[in-house]
Amino acid sequence: MKKRVSIVYLLLLKVLACYAAAAAVGVLVYWLCAHFFHTDAKSTMEHLSLIGVAVASQFIVFALLLKRLLHQELSRVLRGVHRELRFLDLKRPEPIYPNKKWLHFLEYESLLAAINRIIASLAESRRELQINNEALEQRVADKTAELREQNLELIKLNQKLSRLANTDALTQVYNRTRFDQLFQEHVEVSRRRGTALGFLLIDLDDFKKVNDRYGHQTGDKVLKHAAACITKVIGENGMVARWGGEEFAVLLPYFELDKAMEIAEHLRQTLANTPFDIQHIHITTSIGVAQLRDDETGDELLSRADEALYSAKGKGRNQVIMAATD
Numbered sequence: 001m002k003k004r005v006s007i008v009y010l011l012l013l014k015v016l017a018c019y020a021a022a023a024a025v026g027v028l029v030y031w032l033c034a035h036f037f038h039t040d041a042k043s044t045m046e047h048l049s050l051i052g053v054a055v056a057s058q059f060i061v062f063a064l065l066l067k068r069l070l071h072q073e074l075s076r077v078l079r080g081v082h083r084e085l086r087f088l089d090l091k092r093p094e095p096i097y098p099n100k101k102w103l104h105f106l107e108y109e110s111l112l113a114a115i116n117r118i119i120a121s122l123a124e125s126r127r128e129l130q131i132n133n134e135a136l137e138q139r140v141a142d143k144t145a146e147l148r149e150q151n152l153e154l155i156k157l158n159q160k161l162s163r164l165a166n167t168d169a170l171t172q173v174y175n176r177t178r179f180d181q182l183f184q185e186h187v188e189v190s191r192r193r194g195t196a197l198g199f200l201l202i203d204l205d206d207f208k209k210v211n212d213r214y215g216h217q218t219g220d221k222v223l224k225h226a227a228a229c230i231t232k233v234i235g236e237n238g239m240v241a242r243w244g245g246e247e248f249a250v251l252l253p254y255f256e257l258d259k260a261m262e263i264a265e266h267l268r269q270t271l272a273n274t275p276f277d278i279q280h281i282h283i284t285t286s287i288g289v290a291q292l293r294d295d296e297t298g299d300e301l302l303s304r305a306d307e308a309l310y311s312a313k314g315k316g317r318n319q320v321i322m323a324a325t326d
């Protein structure tokens with residue numbers, strides 16, 4: 001087995017070599033000074049001065065050589081470490097294999113072992129960090145999914161609340177509050193764009209008699225039945241609302257008066273010919289029909305439709321009356 005030495009010996013040798021070189025320079029300086037100044041160093045003072053100059057130059061040369069030596073050695077070690085670590089991948093850590101050139105130095109192996117221990121510990125820390133990171137990402141993904149689910153529930157709840165706030169609880173058509181908003185919006189749109197807006201006011205005839213004869217609960221069912229019939233006939237053409245009690249309102253955007261009259265007549269006939277199925281209760285309706293005029297307000301449109309409805313009642317019920325246009 002090859003004998004191994006401490007790297008300190010090598011350094012010591014190099015330092016000694018530097019010192020020898022510096023000493024040689026000192027001797028040379030002594031000789032040169034003696035030669036230049038033609039002195040045989042007879043007096044003690046001359047002799048001491050020459051020695052002083054020689055020692056000083058020796059010291060300077062030694063310091064310079066030592067600095068250069070230390071710089072070279074340190075750079076060499078750092079370059080070596082850098083070269084070894086250049087291909088280090090902490091995802092797939094591999095120990096640094098010993099360089100045969102350096103193996104005969106005692107310290108090399110323990111330095112290498114220390115570096116390899118640091119690499120292994122760094123790789124382990126990286127692995128733990130990655131595991132923690134993945135766990136964290138999973139938790140964030142779970143929380144995000146949970147939040148998304150809660151958000152969807154909130155949206156559904158919101159939609160339900162808004163439906164509840166806008167719908168008449170008994171008949172499931174728009175309630176008066178929502179209808180008033182829709183009415184105002186459509187009056188404004190119709191006025192801005194110059195488009196037609198038809199309006200129907202529908203009242204169930206002699207509804208009090210239904211209540212009196214069959215009871216309030218059956219009366220409620222008949223109201224639901226009437227609302228379902230109206231909604232079916234109107235379909236996508238317009239919006240149906242419970243105006244109050246046994247009265248309904250229908251908004252017909254883009255419907256001219258004659259078309260609105262057609263729809264109203266169809267509605268009257270459908271309701272008259274579709275008895276409420278349990279007791280075969282026949283209900284008829286009176287309907288006032290109007291179209292928004294260029295020069296009138298929403299309220300004026302409503303009162304014209306109301307007058308037409310009143311007129312239908314006056315003329316014997318179960319009929320459609322067109323509102324006065326002048």
Ligand SMILES: Nc1nc2c(ncn2[C@@H]2O[C@H](COP(=O)(O)OP(=O)(O)OP(=O)(O)O)[C@@H](O)[C@H]2O)c(=O)[nH]1
Nearest residue numbers: 203204205206207208209211216217219220245246
């Ligand atoms: N069952 C039930 N009845 C209601 C409801 N709202 C109003 N009514 C009844 O509707 C009836 C309306 O009566 P009236 O205003 O005299 O009208 P009508 O009997 O339909 O007579 P005309 O409108 O003149 O044809 C009353 O008996 C109210 O109690 C309701 O939500 N449920």
